[in-house]
Amino acid sequence: MLLRSKENKIISYLSLFSSFGTLICCAIPSTLVLLGFGASLASFLGEFPQLIWLSENKELVFGLSFFMLAVSFAGQKYAEKQVCPIDKKEDCQNTKNWSKPLFYVTLVINLIGAFYAFVLPKLM
Template sequence: MNKRYFANLITLLSSSSTLICCALPALLVSIGAGATLSAAVTIFPKIVWVSENKELIFGFSGAMLFISGIVQYRSRNMACPIDQREACRSTRAASKWIYLLSLGLYLVGGFFAFIAPIIFS
């Protein structure tokens, strides 16, 4: 049970990095907050590295999503221990929502990283 939850949390973390590299800068510029983006790059200069290596970031995130999806799928019908049944069910439900949130973040980041530049250029 802990492996699935851990895999989903790592997936959420890696999917969030796709937002940092691509969706957040696009959002800030589109709402006219370019100065805020400039200040963020000044405070966190490694954000530029993440943006420059977005293919690597998306590849790693996609692999983590795939592994987490397999773990999620394989453990969906596993029996819960009798003494921890309620905790097991709530963890299973939380893992499912974390996975779906991760998938959504990945898709939003992917749109802003790869599709939006083609559409809006």
């Protein structure tokens, strides 16, 4: 049971970080350009040209991110049905309590990034 808790925690963190990848790839650059900070974005990408790969492969980045969110959601649903062990009950309950808000924050971040990457360019 403790191993399952660690796996669930790792999956939650991976889904959160993959969602931040979608923000770095699409939402933050679009917002900077929209607000008139295009030169700042260009100098930032000049320093970190590896970030351009994220924008060029946004379908892969978002696909991976939404896949990780689906795995995280399935893991949470599975964990809800499991009984916490008596010796680790408090830790188990804390993990269950913080994993749901973390999942929803991650989902919102991902949806914002998807809006900037796929919907907003078609509106302009």
